[in-house]
Amino acid sequence: MRVLVLCVLFGLGPFAGPAWSSELSVAIGVLAYRGGENCLKRWSPTARYLSETIAGYTFRILPLTLEEMSIAAERGDVDFILTNTGNYVALEARFGISRLATLRAPGEVAAGNVFGAVIFTRADRRDIQTLADLKGKRFMAVTPRGFGGFQMAWRELKDHGIDPFEDFAELRFSGFPQERVAFAVRDGAVDAGTFRTGSLRSLEAEGKIGLADFRVLNPQHHPGFPFQVSTRLYPEWPFSRLHNTPHDLAQKVAIALLSMPADSPAAQAGFYGGWTVPLDYQPVHELFRELRIGPYEDLGKITVADVFKNYGPWMIVAAVVLALTASWAAWIEFLVARRTRELSLANRELERQVAVRRRVEEVARQRQAELAHAARLNTMGEMASGLAHELNHPLATITNYARGCIRRLRAGEADTTEMLEALENVSGQAERAAELIRSIRDFVRKADRRRQSADLHEIIREVAGLLDLEVQSSGVHVALDLAESAPRVTADVIQVEQAIVNLARNAIEAMNDRPSGQRKLTIATIVNGSGSVEVSVRDTGPGVPEGILGNMFNPFVSTKPGGLGLGLSISRSIVEDHGGRLWVSSSNASGSDIRFTLPIES
Amino acid sequence: MGNIDPEPTVFVVDDDESFRRSVHWLLASVNLKVALFASAQDFLRVIRPGQTGCLVTDVRMPGVSGLELQQMMVERDIHLPVIIMTAHGDVDMAVRAMKDGAMDFLQKPFNDQVFLDLVQKAVDESVRTERQRRRQIELRRRLDQLTPRERQVLDLIVDGHTNRAIAELLTISDKTVEAHRARVMDKTGAKSLAELMKIVMALDLHQGKP
Numbered sequence: 001m002r003v004l005v006l007c008v009l010f011g012l013g014p015f016a017g018p019a020w021s022s023e024l025s026v027a028i029g030v031l032a033y034r035g036g037e038n039c040l041k042r043w044s045p046t047a048r049y050l051s052e053t054i055a056g057y058t059f060r061i062l063p064l065t066l067e068e069m070s071i072a073a074e075r076g077d078v079d080f081i082l083t084n085t086g087n088y089v090a091l092e093a094r095f096g097i098s099r100l101a102t103l104r105a106p107g108e109v110a111a112g113n114v115f116g117a118v119i120f121t122r123a124d125r126r127d128i129q130t131l132a133d134l135k136g137k138r139f140m141a142v143t144p145r146g147f148g149g150f151q152m153a154w155r156e157l158k159d160h161g162i163d164p165f166e167d168f169a170e171l172r173f174s175g176f177p178q179e180r181v182a183f184a185v186r187d188g189a190v191d192a193g194t195f196r197t198g199s200l201r202s203l204e205a206e207g208k209i210g211l212a213d214f215r216v217l218n219p220q221h222h223p224g225f226p227f228q229v230s231t232r233l234y235p236e237w238p239f240s241r242l243h244n245t246p247h248d249l250a251q252k253v254a255i256a257l258l259s260m261p262a263d264s265p266a267a268q269a270g271f272y273g274g275w276t277v278p279l280d281y282q283p284v285h286e287l288f289r290e291l292r293i294g295p296y297e298d299l300g301k302i303t304v305a306d307v308f309k310n311y312g313p314w315m316i317v318a319a320v321v322l323a324l325t326a327s328w329a330a331w332i333e334f335l336v337a338r339r340t341r342e343l344s345l346a347n348r349e350l351e352r353q354v355a356v357r358r359r360v361e362e363v364a365r366q367r368q369a370e371l372a373h374a375a376r377l378n379t380m381g382e383m384a385s386g387l388a389h390e391l392n393h394p395l396a397t398i399t400n401y402a403r404g405c406i407r408r409l410r411a412g413e414a415d416t417t418e419m420l421e422a423l424e425n426v427s428g429q430a431e432r433a434a435e436l437i438r439s440i441r442d443f444v445r446k447a448d449r450r451r452q453s454a455d456l457h458e459i460i461r462e463v464a465g466l467l468d469l470e471v472q473s474s475g476v477h478v479a480l481d482l483a484e485s486a487p488r489v490t491a492d493v494i495q496v497e498q499a500i501v502n503l504a505r506n507a508i509e510a511m512n513d514r515p516s517g518q519r520k521l522t523i524a525t526i527v528n529g530s531g532s533v534e535v536s537v538r539d540t541g542p543g544v545p546e547g548i549l550g551n552m553f554n555p556f557v558s559t560k561p562g563g564l565g566l567g568l569s570i571s572r573s574i575v576e577d578h579g580g581r582l583w584v585s586s587s588n589a590s591g592s593d594i595r596f597t598l599p600i601e602s
Numbered sequence: 603m604g605n606i607d608p609e610p611t612v613f614v615v616d617d618d619e620s621f622r623r624s625v626h627w628l629l630a631s632v633n634l635k636v637a638l639f640a641s642a643q644d645f646l647r648v649i650r651p652g653q654t655g656c657l658v659t660d661v662r663m664p665g666v667s668g669l670e671l672q673q674m675m676v677e678r679d680i681h682l683p684v685i686i687m688t689a690h691g692d693v694d695m696a697v698r699a700m701k702d703g704a705m706d707f708l709q710k711p712f713n714d715q716v717f718l719d720l721v722q723k724a725v726d727e728s729v730r731t732e733r734q735r736r737r738q739i740e741l742r743r744r745l746d747q748l749t750p751r752e753r754q755v756l757d758l759i760v761d762g763h764t765n766r767a768i769a770e771l772l773t774i775s776d777k778t779v780e781a782h783r784a785r786v787m788d789k790t791g792a793k794s795l796a797e798l799m800k801i802v803m804a805l806d807l808h809q810g811k812p
Contacts, residue, residue: 404627432620
């Protein structure tokens with residue numbers, strides 16, 4: 001199955017490997033929710049596209065059921081996985097797979113990489129106006145494990161006090177095709193139903209239903225989202241790599257997917273519109289956590305049954321003891337005392353176990369956040385390095401055309417038609433470059449909607465924790481010099497962490513040549529009553545070289561060998577997106593001090 | 603190849619069409635003959651031994667990579683100088699390419715003057731090597747026309763013997779040596795002893811003592 005090892009056997013470097021060896025076979029496990037044949041038909045063109053785009057590898061599709069998917073992910077039988085959003089999150093939590101790109105829905109849809117579910121009833125059902133009205137009614141979803149087909153609606157119903165398994169008169173599942181849900185609601189077989197967004201409209205387009213016959217419950221408004229929707233929005237299917245898929249290959253795949261045109265034969269065969277930068281799957285984790293399903297199924301579920309299962313014998317003993325006490329009170333008082341002691345021990349044990357489980361849950365949650373964070377940083381690195389590579393092509397092309405024009409003009413042999421054509425090419429290539437840069441920016445700004453009130457000091461401490469390993473290995477001493485009052489900011493915590501991490505990493509790397517006793521990184525906050533908080537990241541490195549100082553915030557300007565020069569520019573766009581600014585406060589031979597501000601919550 | 607020198611040509615192999623055409627545009631500004639190829643395979647189908655010019659290729663391409671192409675050319679007895687381009691400033695790859703005989707390594711995007719100078723240098727080098735190769739073939743052909751006796755005489759001349767000494771060594775008359783010597787000069791086209799020495803040295807240098 002995995003023949004990538006061959007690469008190593010050939011004894012060639014990572015670059016030369018694939019070129020010298022004959023084609024390496026790469027397996028993509030794809031969730032076959034409508035049977036293997038359908039899956040192959042839909043996704044083989046995508047595999048073909050990857051084989052054609054990435055030299056030296058042959059990609060093939062391996063249709064898998066949900067169960068097989070888990071086994072494959074655990075054993076590493078496949079190199080990549082394409083599965084539904086819900087399953088992805090479960091596999092991410094259990095086996096550390098991580099996403100490379102997110103699917104786009106076909107067509108000219110601005111928000112094509114997210115989807116939700118619609119909960120609907122028949123238009124003439126005056127008795128059903130809100131989700132709460134569904135209590136005691138008959139409800140139909142697609143499958144119990146369907147993410148858009150049930151679980152999204154479940155979360156919203158739960159928020160409205162309805163447990164779909166308890167509070168409906170009847171809960172039915174239609175299976176595929178999901179159009180059955182619409183028919184059942186229309187024909188009055190059930191009172192309401194749910195499936196993924198966009199389905200109502202496509203059924204109408206196929207002439208199977210009339211939109212006017214239905215009314216959407218709990219309508220939500222998401223800017224830019226074109227369909228009627230009753231739930232929060234979640235990211236589309238991700239294409240992900242396994243924990244030990246070679247980095248280089250994963251990067252090539254990510255780039256190949258991201259540069260697939262929306263109208264390529266592969267996208268058309270797969271009924272999708274290409275791929276976008278990977279989205280944040282945190283909202284999916286939240287859903288699962290809330291519903292206690294998927295990876296969170298076993299967490300914190302201490303029920304009466306659990307207690308009875310674990311401590312049943314003790315309870316029986318207690319009952320017996322009580323009976324005995326009633327009958328022969330005086331005679332066996334000592335016995336009661338003993339039994340009571342045992343019982344209280346059991347109680348304490350029970351409390352202890354509850355506490356342990358809570359702690360396990362807490363740790364799991366933290367670990368999850370760390371994983372998501374690390375994955376995001378990694379993906380960012382992968383993306384940035386890939387995009388920097390891709391950018392070189394249009395830039396080289398532009399340079400050549402421009403220099404060619406200059407030469408001809410200088411020599412006085414410029415032919416207008418020829419020159420026009422060359423200049424057309426220049427502007428075309430500049431657009432191609434701009435498009436690539438836009439995708440980086442989109443990625444950075446993706447999470448705009450997830451801002452929340454946060455304690456900036458907590459964020460900084462979190463970052464210090466994240467940097468722990470790097471700091472230890474590079475012998476840097478980290479000092480936090482935080483203002484007395486803890487400033488609260490409205491921020492996307494992950495982004496702000498990212499901004500500080502970038503600055504701190506730069507600082508750490510800048511001190512590489514310093515003797516180990518003189519490497520000190522200081523992160524300080526200053527609150528000076530101006531309505532904003534100033535964060536300072538200071539190092540004891542050699543300062544920023546003169547020549548770089550002026551344009552160090554430009555993307556791809558770097559003083560580091562192999563550095564991409566994206567860190568500072570990403571940090572700055574994050575800070576500016578949060579209404580702050582970022583600048584070099586000082587930089588000389590004894591160190592640099594980079595600062596940024598964030599508005600304090602009023 | 604026939605007798606006519608194929609015109610020196612810059613062969614550009616790169617899978618990015620826009621980039622390929624932009625290189626053409628640049629090279630055409632200095633009146634170099636250019637041929638563009640989207641893949642190493644396309645290039646290999648066309649190229650023949652004896653062609654002069656140079657090869658400009660990207661390291662990373664679908665199918666056969668630039669580094670691999672270098673090797674395949676060696677196997678096919680094609681000795682065009684190779685200029686490797688990459689979008690990565692990857693030192694390992696540069697070292698590898700140079701070790702495998704690439705003439706130079708350029709990072710995209712590149713300075714036009716540096717590029718054109720390199721290409722010109724490569725083309726000149728190729729033309730020079732090809733001329734030398736053809737001259738050697740020609741000299742070899744001429745030397746092969748000598749009879750065994752004439753060959754013996756030639757060897758002795760090159761070793762610095764006089765006609766008299768040669769006559770004694772081969773136990774033939776001075777006159778006969780003279781006659782052999784005249785035919786050697788005639789067949790090799792050498793006009794002086796110095797020229798004759800040069801011809802023999804040139805072949806010696808590359809092909810061992812005849």
